[in-house]
Amino acid sequence: MATIEISQDLADYLVQHESETGETPDQLISKLLQSEETGKRKQRDRSPNSALARFLAVLSDIEKSHAEDFHRVETVRGNSRIYFSKDPDQIAASGSANKPVHIPESDWWVTSNTSTDTKIRLLSEVLRTLQSGQDECERRMQQFFGSARVSVVLPVAPVHDPFKI
DSSP, X not given: OOOOOOOHHHHHHHHHHHHHHOOOHHHHHHHHHHHHHHHHHHHHHHSTTSHHHHHHHHHHHHHHHTTTTGGGGGGOBOSSOBOEESOHHHHHHTSTTOOEEEOTTSSOEEEOOOOHHHHHHHXXXXXHHTTXXXXXXXXXXXXXXXXXXXXXXXXXXXXXXXXXX
């Protein structure tokens, strides 16, 4: 076990806390450090440059420009996971770790605990579901990624060839 020097005031506080809660000084310090790390992580997620903040901003803009059809995003789902809903409880109940977050300036919620790759895939699926054109897809992806040049290729519907067997 390592030894560290602390002030007498802090030592007294740790002893008092242990007698009140039953937590050892080691447990208390570990809990405080984990809480601080969690707070930093949440602060990073709320930063305007975080993938989540950019994802929500793009979704908010898409919802504004496709307000009448935005309900169609409810069809963008995982096997059992619900990604979009007007009811945050519905998203939370569809998976053990789902964390719904409100899409700004809308009535919609989206699951937030996905990787950046999944956020990109969801944006692509939303744009495809809303039948957005190539220009809008590229503009939205540029909005998500920033100024980097982004190329988006939409799938082309197969052409029916009556002579092909």
